Amino acid sequence: MSESQRFPYVEIDPSLGAASALPYAPIALELDGNVANVSALVDSGAALNVLPYDVGVQLGAVWEQHTIPVQLAGNLANSDARAILVMATIGQFTPVRLAFAWTRNNQVPVILGQVNFFMEFDVCFFRSQLAFEVKPKGSTQNS
Amino acid sequence: MTLSEILPTIQSLPRADKLRLIQLLAADVARDEGIALDVADKTVPIWSPHDSLQGAATLLRVLDEDKVAS
DSSP states (O other): OOSOEEEEOEESOTTTGGGGEEOEEEEEEEETTEEEEEEEEEOTTOSBEEEOHHHHHHTTOOGGGOOOBOOOOGGGTTSOEEEEEEEEEETTSOOEEEEEEEESOSSSOEEEOTBTHHHHEEEEEEGGGTEEEEEETTOOOOO | OOHHHHHHHHHTSOHHHHHHHHHHHHHHHHHHHTOOOOGGGOOOOOOOOTTOHHHHHHHHHHHHHHHHHO
């Protein structure tokens, strides 16, 4: 369970080819028995995790029941966001609890950022190979 | 399918999708013609909340409070 898992970069725009390749990881989010299987951008430059509104709704979350505001910056600053905790499973790893800024915005992908995805997983990017590897924190084995 | 048939559908698209369609069509035509598009003026939305440090602090507090409660 502690070995790293390798994921390929995903070309999000076929007309741009490798120029549009980004590190997207398949991840299963779970909240109160509801599961959403999504492709999430592993973004080491993001300060926090971001959950688009519709994915939160898919998980059964009710906006009015999540009252802790989260201040976002950049393009997302104009959209309200609230804190939400969900269980997340990436690859074959043990599920972990992730905190997301659940934004009213739907133009953004699921983003896995420093708080707290990168606090739970060590990630190594191999852009020249169009791949990245993920392993849980504290694990010492290599794949 | 003719342009007149799909035009109402195109016109009903959200603004972001219309812009995306323009970009896709321009790239498609350019590729067919062997033209290298100048991407210098291309607008690429950057959603990364790279400086949302206050928000990150809020999420850490929520995680800590949940850990204590559970």
